[in-house]
Amino acid sequence: MSASKMKILISGAGIAGPCLAYWLARTHLNAAVTVMERSPTPRVTGQSIDIRGPAIEIMKRMNLEEAVRSRNTTEEGTIILNASGKPFAHFEGGDKGGDTFTAEYEILRADLVGLFLDATESLSNVKYLYGDSIKSLDQTEKTVKVTFAGGSSDTFDLVVAADGGISKTRDMILDEHITKNCYNFLGQYIAFFSIPSRPTDPKMWQWYNRPNGLCVMLRPHRNPATVGAYLCITTPARGQQDPAVEAALDEGVEAQKRILHEYLGNLGWETKRVLEGMDSAEDFYMSRAAQVKLPKWTNGRALVLGDAAHATFGVGTTLAIESAYILAGELSKIQSSEDIPRALERFEEVYRPLYTKSEGLPPFFPQFTFPQTSWVLWIRDSLLWFISKTKLYKLLPADEGSGLELPSYGWVDIHRKDE
Structure with a gap:
């Protein structure tokens, strides 16, 4: 490495950002890594998420498997409910049911982010900055000058935008012809939040669908006092927006709650309980379901x-x-800051083939899964009943992850601030 210490800026303290910071600390680079987050504090909201495929092995290499298992949502499987709120299809989860709705490693987003923060905040060459964001970028052949929304500026050897699907930094890094139409709305709006649990709540993911693309779901939490509630509004086609919902998203949380009351108020099953809990929920969040697809992820530094x-x-x-693991791995091969652009190109060459195996969405998703008409809902339910009854889903291979090969890199021991 060159005599001067390499400086790396990561925008976003969600999943990818802290994970990248951890693996950068495991390289020989001895880089100064700054992870910046727009939110003034770590984000403690988020839905249930799962870890699958090669990411399972990466999580194990971070020595987090036990911690992730201890924070499991306790979800044991999935049940699909009919119009009367009675279950008619049952799918076991985890390692009992193959690769189904409920994965073996289910965890709340906030819990996983917390684990990644705990694993990196004490690292000697990693620091977190909250309440600021990137206002502009100016790349040269050797550096990237960053101006922050808070008014300060600094120069870095590498800038990484890990600030989510609606990233504001993406257009600062990539050319317009690359980012054009990269954000693809799937035609679904999802709200999630926590409500008080009841003794009768099963340890299952409960799906209650009605026509017009409406759905209410409940999922268990590790905390026995609450359950996760999910409300879905699905339009007839991908890319088709609902003007009233779009207006509510622009207006804020109270408007979003009002529109959910309007659309789902008379849906049946546990909907009244869920909407009442939503009104006082402190972790309410509503967003669009979307897919981001780009032909290129990198540009210079x-x-x-x-x-x-x-x-x-x-x-x-x-x-x-x-992607965080492989990016850090390819950067671990460089000898000086001058090698960064080529390392980013290698990252694209290595990771793009792995990514393409997972980039596709099921045909007709989410419109067939959340149907508009009673007829299509009956077809979907009949198919799910048959798969559940015959247990065909158990023929799907369990997602072990560790059996899939990851590139080999020369990781080193990490150094913490108190050492």
Whole structure:
């Protein structure tokens, strides 16, 4: 390495950012890594997420398997409910049911982010800055000058945008012809929050669908006092927006809650309980379901990572962990800052083939899964009943992850601030 210490800026303290910081600390680079987060504090909200594929092995190499298992959501499987709220299809989860709805490693997003923060905040060459964001970037052949929204500026050898699917930094890094139409709305709006649990709540993911693309779900939490509630509004086609919901998203939380009351108020089953709990929920969050697809992720000394690069419904967490690991690994091979642009190109060459195996979404998703008409809902339910009754889903291979090969890199021991 060159005599001067390399400086790396990561925008986003979600999944991909802290994971990348951890693996950068395991390289020989001895780089000064700054992880910046727009939120003034760590984000403690988020839905249930799962870890699959090669990301399982990466999580194990971070020595986090026991911690992730101890924070499991306790979800044992999935049940699909009919119009009367009675279960008619049952799918076992984890290692009992193959690769189904409930994965072996289910954890709340806030819990996983917390584990990654705990694993990196004490590292001697990693620091976190909250309450600021990137306002502009200016790349030269040797550096990236960053101006922050808070008014300060600094120069870095590498800038990584890991600030989510609606990344504001993406357009600063990549050319317009690359980012054009990269954000693909799937035609679904999802709200998630916590409500008080009841003794009768099963340790199952409960799906209650009604026509017009409406759905209410409940999922168990590790904390027995609460359960996760999920409300879905699905339009008839991908890319089709609902003007009233879009307006509520622009207006804020209270407007979003009002529109959910309007759309789902008379849906049946546990909906009244869920909406009442929503009104007082402190962790309410509503967003669009979308997929981000880009033909290129890197540009000189900057790149997008995680959801900012390839948000994909159902596997976003897995892709974020995988991409962070491989990016750090390719950077671990460089000898000086001058080698960074080529390392980013190698990252694309190595990770793009792995990513393409996971980038596809099921046909007709989410519209067939959340149907508009009673007829299509009956077809979907009949198919799910048959798969559940015959237990065909158990023929799907369990997602071990460790059996899939990851590139080999020369990792080193990490150094903490108190050592």
